[in-house]
Amino acid sequence: MTEADTYEVMAIRYATRVTSRREAFYRYESYHQPDAPLRMDYYFWLLRSRRRIVLVDTGFDPEVGRRRGRTVLVEPLRALDRLGVRPQDVAHVIVTHLHYDHIGNLAAFPRAGLSVPLPELEFWTGPYASRAQFAEHVEPAEVAELDAAWREGRVRTVDGDEEILPGIRAYLVGGHSPGQQVTVVAGDRGPVVLASDAIHYEEEMERDMPFAIFSDLAGMYRGYDRLRELRDRDRGVVVAGHDPVVMERFPGLGGDLDGVAVRLG
Numbered sequence: 001m002t003e004a005d006t007y008e009v010m011a012i013r014y015a016t017r018v019t020s021r022r023e024a025f026y027r028y029e030s031y032h033q034p035d036a037p038l039r040m041d042y043y044f045w046l047l048r049s050r051r052r053i054v055l056v057d058t059g060f061d062p063e064v065g066r067r068r069g070r071t072v073l074v075e076p077l078r079a080l081d082r083l084g085v086r087p088q089d090v091a092h093v094i095v096t097h098l099h100y101d102h103i104g105n106l107a108a109f110p111r112a113g114l115s116v117p118l119p120e121l122e123f124w125t126g127p128y129a130s131r132a133q134f135a136e137h138v139e140p141a142e143v144a145e146l147d148a149a150w151r152e153g154r155v156r157t158v159d160g161d162e163e164i165l166p167g168i169r170a171y172l173v174g175g176h177s178p179g180q181q182v183t184v185v186a187g188d189r190g191p192v193v194l195a196s197d198a199i200h201y202e203e204e205m206e207r208d209m210p211f212a213i214f215s216d217l218a219g220m221y222r223g224y225d226r227l228r229e230l231r232d233r234d235r236g237v238v239v240a241g242h243d244p245v246v247m248e249r250f251p252g253l254g255g256d257l258d259g260v261a262v263r264l265g
Protein backbone atom coordinates (compact mmCIF):
# COMPACT_ATOMS: atom_id res chain seq x y z
CA MET A 1 0.00 0.00 0.00
CA THR A 2 1.35 3.39 -0.93
CA GLU A 3 0.29 6.85 0.15
CA ALA A 4 -1.95 6.93 -2.91
CA ASP A 5 -4.00 4.17 -1.30
CA THR A 6 -5.06 6.08 1.78
CA TYR A 7 -8.47 7.68 1.68
CA GLU A 8 -10.33 10.74 2.69
CA VAL A 9 -13.28 9.05 4.43
CA MET A 10 -16.66 10.72 4.74
CA ALA A 11 -20.01 9.82 6.22
CA ILE A 12 -22.98 11.20 4.30
CA ARG A 13 -26.20 11.58 6.27
CA TYR A 14 -29.08 11.54 3.83
CA ALA A 15 -32.13 10.70 5.96
CA THR A 16 -33.45 10.52 9.49
CA ARG A 17 -36.37 9.47 11.67
CA VAL A 18 -37.27 9.30 15.35
CA THR A 19 -37.75 5.93 17.01
CA SER A 20 -37.51 4.93 20.68
CA ARG A 21 -34.99 3.09 22.80
CA ARG A 22 -37.50 0.34 23.42
CA GLU A 23 -37.92 -0.21 19.71
CA ALA A 24 -34.23 0.02 18.89
CA PHE A 25 -32.69 -2.32 21.47
CA TYR A 26 -33.53 -6.00 21.72
CA ARG A 27 -35.60 -6.80 24.84
CA TYR A 28 -35.01 -3.33 26.21
CA GLU A 29 -37.15 -4.07 29.26
CA SER A 30 -34.40 -6.39 30.52
CA TYR A 31 -32.17 -3.36 31.25
CA HIS A 32 -34.74 -1.68 33.54
CA GLN A 33 -34.10 1.73 32.01
CA PRO A 34 -36.71 4.30 31.07
CA ASP A 35 -37.79 4.50 27.46
CA ALA A 36 -36.92 7.67 25.54
CA PRO A 37 -37.08 8.94 21.97
CA LEU A 38 -34.07 8.01 19.86
CA ARG A 39 -33.03 9.57 16.58
CA MET A 40 -31.94 7.22 13.84
CA ASP A 41 -29.87 8.72 11.05
CA TYR A 42 -29.21 7.08 7.69
CA TYR A 43 -25.73 7.17 6.19
CA PHE A 44 -23.59 5.90 3.40
CA TRP A 45 -19.84 6.43 3.12
CA LEU A 46 -17.55 7.98 0.53
CA LEU A 47 -13.87 7.07 0.19
CA ARG A 48 -11.65 9.26 -1.95
CA SER A 49 -7.99 8.55 -2.69
CA ARG A 50 -5.68 10.02 -5.31
CA ARG A 51 -6.44 6.98 -7.45
CA ARG A 52 -10.15 6.30 -7.06
CA ILE A 53 -13.55 7.07 -5.60
CA VAL A 54 -15.30 4.26 -3.71
CA LEU A 55 -18.72 4.12 -2.08
CA VAL A 56 -19.56 1.93 0.88
CA ASP A 57 -23.30 1.32 0.39
CA THR A 58 -25.57 3.64 -1.57
CA GLY A 59 -28.38 4.58 0.85
CA PHE A 60 -32.03 3.95 0.13
CA ASP A 61 -33.99 4.81 -2.97
CA PRO A 62 -35.75 8.08 -1.95
CA GLU A 63 -39.15 6.74 -3.07
CA VAL A 64 -38.69 3.57 -1.02
CA GLY A 65 -37.60 5.57 2.02
CA ARG A 66 -40.58 7.92 1.81
CA ARG A 67 -42.95 4.97 1.44
CA ARG A 68 -41.41 3.55 4.64
CA GLY A 69 -41.92 6.83 6.50
CA ARG A 70 -38.31 8.02 6.55
CA THR A 71 -37.49 11.72 6.24
CA VAL A 72 -35.16 12.30 3.30
CA LEU A 73 -32.74 15.15 4.09
CA VAL A 74 -30.95 15.06 0.77
CA GLU A 75 -31.28 12.39 -1.89
CA PRO A 76 -28.08 10.29 -1.98
CA LEU A 77 -27.19 11.18 -5.57
CA ARG A 78 -27.73 14.89 -4.87
CA ALA A 79 -25.50 14.63 -1.81
CA LEU A 80 -22.75 13.15 -3.98
CA ASP A 81 -23.29 15.93 -6.50
CA ARG A 82 -22.74 18.52 -3.74
CA LEU A 83 -19.48 16.74 -2.95
CA GLY A 84 -18.45 17.03 -6.59
CA VAL A 85 -18.88 13.31 -7.28
CA ARG A 86 -20.73 12.24 -10.42
CA PRO A 87 -21.96 8.63 -10.61
CA GLN A 88 -19.58 7.88 -13.49
CA ASP A 89 -16.63 8.92 -11.29
CA VAL A 90 -17.30 6.10 -8.81
CA ALA A 91 -14.87 3.25 -9.48
CA HIS A 92 -16.22 0.76 -6.98
CA VAL A 93 -19.26 0.20 -4.77
CA ILE A 94 -18.84 -1.92 -1.66
CA VAL A 95 -22.10 -3.38 -0.32
CA THR A 96 -22.10 -4.20 3.41
CA HIS A 97 -25.46 -6.04 3.49
CA LEU A 98 -28.63 -6.15 1.41
CA HIS A 99 -31.12 -4.23 3.58
CA TYR A 100 -33.08 -1.61 1.61
CA ASP A 101 -31.34 1.36 3.24
CA HIS A 102 -27.94 0.19 1.97
CA ILE A 103 -28.49 -0.87 -1.66
CA GLY A 104 -30.95 1.61 -3.15
CA ASN A 105 -29.60 3.69 -6.05
CA LEU A 106 -27.22 0.92 -7.21
CA ALA A 107 -28.56 1.26 -10.76
CA ALA A 108 -26.97 4.72 -10.91
CA PHE A 109 -23.51 3.12 -10.94
CA PRO A 110 -23.63 0.58 -13.81
CA ARG A 111 -19.93 0.91 -14.60
CA ALA A 112 -18.59 0.68 -11.06
CA GLY A 113 -17.07 -2.53 -9.72
CA LEU A 114 -19.28 -4.16 -7.12
CA SER A 115 -18.27 -6.12 -4.01
CA VAL A 116 -20.93 -7.98 -2.04
CA PRO A 117 -20.65 -10.42 0.87
CA LEU A 118 -21.36 -13.93 -0.47
CA PRO A 119 -23.47 -15.02 2.55
CA GLU A 120 -25.71 -12.01 1.90
CA LEU A 121 -26.30 -12.98 -1.74
CA GLU A 122 -26.90 -16.59 -0.73
CA PHE A 123 -29.29 -15.76 2.07
CA TRP A 124 -31.39 -13.14 0.29
CA THR A 125 -31.80 -15.32 -2.79
CA GLY A 126 -32.49 -18.38 -0.60
CA PRO A 127 -35.56 -19.97 0.99
CA TYR A 128 -35.77 -17.89 4.19
CA ALA A 129 -35.53 -14.42 2.68
CA SER A 130 -39.27 -14.30 2.08
CA ARG A 131 -40.21 -15.07 5.70
CA ALA A 132 -41.87 -12.05 7.28
CA GLN A 133 -39.24 -11.11 9.87
CA PHE A 134 -36.56 -11.01 7.17
CA ALA A 135 -38.57 -9.82 4.15
CA GLU A 136 -39.50 -6.56 5.86
CA HIS A 137 -35.93 -5.28 5.56
CA VAL A 138 -35.34 -5.66 1.83
CA GLU A 139 -36.87 -4.55 -1.45
CA PRO A 140 -37.35 -7.63 -3.66
CA ALA A 141 -36.67 -5.67 -6.87
CA GLU A 142 -33.33 -4.47 -5.50
CA VAL A 143 -32.31 -7.97 -4.40
CA ALA A 144 -33.33 -9.29 -7.84
CA GLU A 145 -31.17 -6.65 -9.50
CA LEU A 146 -28.13 -7.68 -7.45
CA ASP A 147 -28.89 -11.34 -8.08
CA ALA A 148 -28.93 -10.68 -11.83
CA ALA A 149 -25.61 -8.83 -11.60
CA TRP A 150 -24.18 -11.77 -9.65
CA ARG A 151 -25.32 -14.28 -12.28
CA GLU A 152 -23.84 -12.11 -15.02
CA GLY A 153 -20.48 -12.23 -13.24
CA ARG A 154 -20.52 -8.50 -12.42
CA VAL A 155 -20.21 -9.02 -8.67
CA ARG A 156 -17.06 -9.73 -6.78
CA THR A 157 -18.17 -11.85 -3.85
CA VAL A 158 -16.49 -11.38 -0.49
CA ASP A 159 -16.36 -14.39 1.79
CA GLY A 160 -14.36 -13.78 4.93
CA ASP A 161 -11.59 -11.42 5.80
CA GLU A 162 -10.04 -10.05 2.68
CA GLU A 163 -8.66 -6.99 0.93
CA ILE A 164 -11.19 -5.51 -1.47
CA LEU A 165 -8.92 -2.80 -2.83
CA PRO A 166 -5.55 -1.50 -1.63
CA GLY A 167 -6.23 0.19 1.70
CA ILE A 168 -9.72 -1.32 2.11
CA ARG A 169 -10.34 -4.58 4.02
CA ALA A 170 -13.58 -6.46 4.59
CA TYR A 171 -14.48 -8.47 7.68
CA LEU A 172 -17.69 -10.48 7.65
CA VAL A 173 -19.29 -10.52 11.08
CA GLY A 174 -22.90 -11.56 10.40
CA GLY A 175 -25.29 -11.05 13.33
CA HIS A 176 -27.52 -8.22 12.13
CA SER A 177 -27.78 -9.86 8.70
CA PRO A 178 -26.22 -13.23 7.72
CA GLY A 179 -23.23 -11.72 5.89
CA GLN A 180 -23.03 -8.29 7.55
CA GLN A 181 -19.71 -6.74 6.62
CA VAL A 182 -17.43 -4.39 8.53
CA THR A 183 -15.07 -2.39 6.32
CA VAL A 184 -11.70 -1.09 7.55
CA VAL A 185 -10.28 1.78 5.53
CA ALA A 186 -6.77 3.23 5.61
CA GLY A 187 -7.84 6.83 6.16
CA ASP A 188 -5.56 9.81 5.54
CA ARG A 189 -5.72 10.46 9.29
CA GLY A 190 -5.61 6.84 10.48
CA PRO A 191 -7.68 3.65 10.25
CA VAL A 192 -11.45 4.02 10.04
CA VAL A 193 -13.61 1.04 10.98
CA LEU A 194 -16.91 1.43 9.15
CA ALA A 195 -19.18 -0.79 11.21
CA SER A 196 -22.19 -0.26 8.96
CA ASP A 197 -25.02 -2.06 10.79
CA ALA A 198 -22.78 -4.36 12.84
CA ILE A 199 -23.61 -1.55 15.26
CA HIS A 200 -26.37 0.96 14.57
CA TYR A 201 -25.44 2.87 17.74
CA GLU A 202 -22.10 3.08 19.58
CA GLU A 203 -23.99 2.10 22.70
CA GLU A 204 -24.50 -1.42 21.33
CA MET A 205 -20.77 -2.05 21.42
CA GLU A 206 -19.98 0.03 24.51
CA ARG A 207 -22.71 -1.51 26.67
CA ASP A 208 -23.19 -4.85 24.90
CA MET A 209 -26.82 -4.03 24.05
CA PRO A 210 -27.92 -5.81 20.87
CA PHE A 211 -30.02 -3.99 18.30
CA ALA A 212 -33.58 -5.27 17.85
CA ILE A 213 -33.12 -6.62 14.33
CA PHE A 214 -30.80 -9.57 13.76
CA SER A 215 -30.46 -12.94 12.11
CA ASP A 216 -28.18 -14.36 14.82
CA LEU A 217 -27.99 -12.96 18.33
CA ALA A 218 -24.69 -14.63 19.26
CA GLY A 219 -23.35 -13.32 15.96
CA MET A 220 -24.25 -9.79 17.05
CA TYR A 221 -22.22 -10.18 20.25
CA ARG A 222 -19.36 -11.65 18.22
CA GLY A 223 -19.56 -8.62 15.96
CA TYR A 224 -19.17 -6.30 18.96
CA ASP A 225 -16.10 -8.28 20.05
CA ARG A 226 -14.68 -8.05 16.55
CA LEU A 227 -15.22 -4.30 16.37
CA ARG A 228 -13.50 -3.78 19.72
CA GLU A 229 -10.59 -5.92 18.51
CA LEU A 230 -10.27 -3.95 15.28
CA ARG A 231 -10.44 -0.66 17.17
CA ASP A 232 -7.78 -1.69 19.68
CA ARG A 233 -5.50 -3.45 17.20
CA ASP A 234 -5.32 -0.57 14.74
CA ARG A 235 -6.12 2.27 17.14
CA GLY A 236 -8.86 2.99 14.67
CA VAL A 237 -12.04 4.92 15.05
CA VAL A 238 -15.25 2.85 14.92
CA VAL A 239 -18.14 4.47 13.05
CA ALA A 240 -21.66 3.20 13.81
CA GLY A 241 -24.14 2.83 10.96
CA HIS A 242 -27.09 4.91 12.18
CA ASP A 243 -25.89 6.92 15.19
CA PRO A 244 -26.55 10.71 15.29
CA VAL A 245 -23.37 11.07 17.37
CA VAL A 246 -21.35 10.63 14.16
CA MET A 247 -22.46 14.11 13.06
CA GLU A 248 -21.29 15.61 16.37
CA ARG A 249 -18.05 13.72 16.84
CA PHE A 250 -16.50 14.40 13.45
CA PRO A 251 -15.79 17.70 11.68
CA GLY A 252 -18.42 18.85 9.21
CA LEU A 253 -17.69 20.09 5.72
CA GLY A 254 -19.69 23.31 6.05
CA GLY A 255 -21.60 25.23 3.39
CA ASP A 256 -24.40 23.27 1.75
CA LEU A 257 -22.91 20.10 3.26
CA ASP A 258 -23.58 21.29 6.79
CA GLY A 259 -25.46 18.51 8.59
CA VAL A 260 -24.96 16.23 5.57
CA ALA A 261 -21.29 15.21 5.42
CA VAL A 262 -18.58 14.77 8.04
CA ARG A 263 -14.95 13.82 7.65
CA LEU A 264 -14.11 10.55 9.47
CA GLY A 265 -10.48 10.11 8.46
Ligand SMILES: [Zn+2]
Nearest residue numbers: 099101197241
Ligand atom coordinates in the same frame (compact mmCIF):
# COMPACT_ATOMS: atom_id res chain seq x y z
ZN1 LIG B 1 -29.09 0.22 7.95
